[in-house]
Amino acid sequence: MANLDLWSNHSIQQFLAWIYGETALGDAGYDGILGVPGDNSCCRTLIRKFEEENALTVDGGLWGWECQQRACLLLTQGISLTDHFSSAEFGCGIAISEDDTPSLHSINCMHYPEVLNHTALRCLERTRQAIGSAIQITSGVRCPDYNASLSGSSSTSRHLLGRAFDCNTLGACSYEDLLEIGLQNGFTYGYVGDGFTHLQYDGSGY
Ligand SMILES: [Zn+2]
Numbered sequence: 001m002a003n004l005d006l007w008s009n010h011s012i013q014q015f016l017a018w019i020y021g022e023t024a025l026g027d028a029g030y031d032g033i034l035g036v037p038g039d040n041s042c043c044r045t046l047i048r049k050f051e052e053e054n055a056l057t058v059d060g061g062l063w064g065w066e067c068q069q070r071a072c073l074l075l076t077q078g079i080s081l082t083d084h085f086s087s088a089e090f091g092c093g094i095a096i097s098e099d100d101t102p103s104l105h106s107i108n109c110m111h112y113p114e115v116l117n118h119t120a121l122r123c124l125e126r127t128r129q130a131i132g133s134a135i136q137i138t139s140g141v142r143c144p145d146y147n148a149s150l151s152g153s154s155s156t157s158r159h160l161l162g163r164a165f166d167c168n169t170l171g172a173c174s175y176e177d178l179l180e181i182g183l184q185n186g187f188t189y190g191y192v193g194d195g196f197t198h199l200q201y202d203g204s205g206y
Pocket residue numbers: 092093104105106109110111113142143146
C-alpha cells in the first residue's frame with residue numbers, strides 16, 4: 001500500500017486559492033514557494049490565516065499534516081469550487097458509485113490525495129453551463145491504491161492528478177454528446193466508458 005506524502009507546494013497553493021480566491025496569492029501566483037513562518041508573502045499570510053481560522057498551530061512550520069488533515073476534512077465536507085460544483089462531489093472514495101472501504105485506499109489518502117486542477121474544473125463548469133442541466137460525478141480524484149483497485153484503470157490515470165472526471169448528465173444527454181460538449185469546452189481528451197463519460201484536461205495551468 002502506498003504511503004502518500006504531503007501535497008506539493010503548488011497543490012497547497014491551489015487549495016489556498018479555493019478558499020481565499022486566486023487573487024489572494026498576489027503577483028507571485030502559483031509560484032510553488034510557501035514562504036517561511038513569520039514572513040509576509042501572500043502565500044505565507046494565507047497559510048497563517050488558514051491556521052488561525054481553524055485553531056491550528058500558527059507558523060509552526062511550512063505546511064504539516066495538521067494543516068493537510070484539516071484541509072482534507074474541509075474538502076470532504078464540501079467547499080464551493082465553481083458555480084455548480086462542490087469539493088464534496090470529487091473526493092477519492094466519496095464520489096457517487098465509489099467504494100470507501102479503508103483497505104482500498106493509500107495511507108494518508110483522506111479522500112483528497114491530490115488537489116483538483118482549477119483549469120480542469122473550469123472546463124467542467126463550462127460544460128455544465130453549455131448543457132444547461134446537472135452533471136453527476138461518479139469518480140473524481142483517486143489515490144494510487146484506489147485507482148489500482150478499479151478494473152481497467154491505468155497507473156498513469158489523470159484521476160491521480162485531479163485532472164479527470166467520470167460523469168453523466170442524469171439522462172439529459174447521451175454519454176457521446178457529453179463527451180463532445182466537454183471537448184468543445186476545454187477538455188483535451190475523453191472517452192465513453194461503461195456507464196460514464198471520462199473527461200480530462202492535460203493542458204497547462206493550475
Ligand atoms: Zn483514496
